[in-house]
Amino acid sequence: MSSLYIHIPFCLSKCPYCSFVSYPGMDKLHQRYVAALLLEAQWLHQNASVSPLSTLFLGGGTPTIFSGRELAQLVSCCQELFAFSDQAEISIEANPKTINPEKLSLLRHSGINRLSIGVQSFNDKELQLLGRPHSAEDAAEAVQLARAAGFDNISLDLMYGLPGQDHYSWQQTLEQAISIAPDHLSLYELTVEQGTPYHLQRNQGLLDLPDEENMVIMDQLTATLCRQAGLAQYEISNYARPGYECRHNINYWQNGPYLALGAGAVGCVDGRRRQKTCDPRHYCEQIESGQSVVQEEECLERTASFRETVVMGLRMTCGVSKIQLQQRYEMDLDDYYGDTLIHLVNQGLVEITASHLRLTARGRSFANQVMAELV
Ligand code: SF4
Structure with missing residues (x-):
């Protein structure tokens, strides 16, 4: 199985726990970045040989910060350049604040058949502490709109171990998520990464994280509620209805080959792992002048x-x-x-x-x- 990942390193705002390659306030660069991605896709097509792609994943950042037209253009460019296997999985990550019926319809018609919505919590107070730009209601509405646009493979991302969270509020979030019948859940424990505002707050004793006892109960609740909802655990943090496991991530976990496009993206083919430059402006400049965007290369013995x-x-x-x-x-x-x-x-x-x-x-x-x- 082979995969292609496209990184969109832009967001509406920067969440205080986030250590991903993502930048807010770079709207003026978006169009130029899409053009650079299209150029890099052509270069990759000419220089990398992989078997037909089984999956394509547009991740971020917040891919849906781009217009539906730009995203559809990216997908169709990849479909023209690369061979895809039948029934290829084509996923996109979405933030509830950056989608609407028209955009979702364009995405669905472009061939995207899996939507991964970054919900994180169904508790508005927790969402605020996480610095998320959307409410619990926005998230529930996003799922409804996605279903109406024809998405029949929807995943929700949720986080636990959040500041101010106890096992009661995690139970409420999980029950609310399950009540809207997702096909897949990604449930991540918050990790406080170095260099983030949360890291600083924790060092200053200002981050009120749940204690060990609450965390154990949250883990037990997760196992019980997901099992009752018919969502089987297939990876440490991932649960799915049978047949809805994320094939793109399974390829990562199987250490299969994957190509990558975009600033900060990492690809690995034939034991060579390449990381692209993380700065989107530098990425665009390099691509436009025909120079390499590879920042680091590692050859795995x-x-x-x-x-x-x-x-x-x-x-x-x-x-x-x-x-x-x-x-x-x-x-x-x-x-x-x-x-x-x-x-x-x-x-x-x-x-x-x-x-x-x-x-x-x-x-x-x-x-x-x-x-x-x-x-
Ligand atoms: S939306 Fe996601 S990628 Fe963007 S800042 Fe927040 S956590 Fe990071």
Whole structure:
């Protein structure tokens, strides 16, 4: 499976917890950036050979900050340049404040068949603390509009472990989300990243984060409510109705090849990982003058790639396929990890079935620790 990712690094405002490559207030650059993306797509088409693309993902930032026409142009340019497999998954991330019926209809008609809406919370006070530009009502309306525009694969992003949040408000958010029948949920625990305003606030003791007990209850609530709603956990943070798992992200977790376009985007093909320059102005200048936008390049040797495939694969509930590892790397899991793996099995953190290595339910609670041992 091969994928293409397009990064749109612009947002309405900067959320105080965000460490992504995203910039507010660069509206004047938008048109120029789209033109640069189209040029980079042509260059990529001429210089990278990948099998037919199974997925395309427009992420950000806030891709829907662009007009429907600009986004449709990007998608159709990619469809003309690259071969896509039948039934390719084409996703876009959307902020409830940047969509309307006309834009959604244009997106749907352009071939985009999966919408990932950044909701984060259905509690207005929490949304305010998160610096989100939309309300809970805006988010619920966005889902209705998307359904009316013909989207039958809708994912909601929610966050827990938020300032001022307890397990009661997380339950309300989750129940509200489930009541509007999403096909997929991405549920992320807030991480306070260095360099963000939240990091500064936490260091000053101004961030009122939930305690351990509340976090444990939130995890239990998540498992129970999603199971009751028919949303099966297929990755540490992701839940879906059967058949609605995000194929684009599964390709990442399987460490498959992916191309990337745009400022700050990372692509990896044939063991070569390339990160593009993060500054959108610099990105445009480089593309316009025919120069490279690659800021960093890393060549992964076989064993490093093997370990990465194991660790990424463990994120998925099904785990990592032993046969596929053997075929891809001609390396054996047990031989490579030896006592480390035996120790993790004995601790009840991972299990080895006839076909897979995977985290146990207990192991999912200590996923970072397990991965640190295997990476
Ligand atoms: S909308 Fe998303 S990408 Fe943009 S600033 Fe907020 S968290 Fe970051």
